[in-house]
Amino acid sequence: MGKSITYAELERLSAAFGAYLQARGLEKGARVALMMPNVLQYPVAMMAVLRAGYTVVNINPLYTPRELEHQLKDSGAQAIVILENFAGTLQAVIARTAVKHVIVASMGDMLGGLKGAIVNLVVRRVKKMVPAWSLPGHVKFNAALKAGAGLAFKPASVSADDIAFLQYTGGTTGVSKGAILLHSNVLANVAQNALWLQDAYAVKPKPAHPNFICALPLYH
Known part of the structure; x- marks a missing residue:
């Protein structure tokens, strides 16, 4: 989409x-589902969930209603952040799940002003990538950001043994199962990557702004 986000923006957003989610009354450890492809709303929502002390439940946006229903029920997700392109899938199953809070993102949300409006128009009206949907009581992603900006964010106290992610398997040998990833597991992975990247940073001249390619969907 030609849009970047700085660390300062990621912290603020x-x-x-996170403040918006906390204001919903979710308790520490509550499961929050994220059903989005690689859009900038994903890292904002993911970091918000973790910083607020909740658990990220990643969901493949291409799931069928049956697959989505299973994962929402199995995880006990109470909230979901979903791209509007897939809201119809959620509409078909939400009544049979524990989901109480729905935040709906649009493709152009993080692109700003005119560009964001044009992208949303093309996605909805020209390419017709957003099937009709109805989720009473839902909140738009940007509206949640605006509301949360006026609230006090309370960084959660989490330990290494608290659950960070419920990462579901592909379900190729049966129903998908949620693998528990603790905060300690995530920190260990960060440490592994830092060690592996030492050689990259040792080259001369040292790269000022190195770029890394993510070959996988962020929800994977």
Whole structure:
């Protein structure tokens, strides 16, 4: 989409979104589902969930209603952040789940002003990538950000043994199962990557702004 996000912006936006989630009355450890492809709303929502002390439940946006229903029920997700392109899938199953809070993102949300409006128009009206949907009581992603910006964010106290992610398997040998990833597991992975990248940073001249390619969907 030609849009970047700085660490400062990620800190500010995730704090606002985290404050919005906390204001919903979710208790520490509550499961929050994220059903989005690689869009900038994903890292904002993911960091918000973790910083607020909740558990990220990643969901493949291409799931069928049956697959989505299973994962929402199995995880006990109480909230979901979903791209509007897939809202119809949620509509078909939400009544049979524990989901109480729905935040709906649009493709152009993080692109700003005119560009964001044009992208949303093309996605909805020209390419017709957003099937009709109805989720009473839902809140738009940008509205949640705006509301959260006016609230006090309270960074959660989490331990290494608290659950960070419920990462579901592909379900190729049966129903998908949620693998528990603790905060300690995530920190260990960060440490592994830092060690592996030492050689990259040792080259001369040292790269000022190195770029890394993510070959996988962020929800994977």
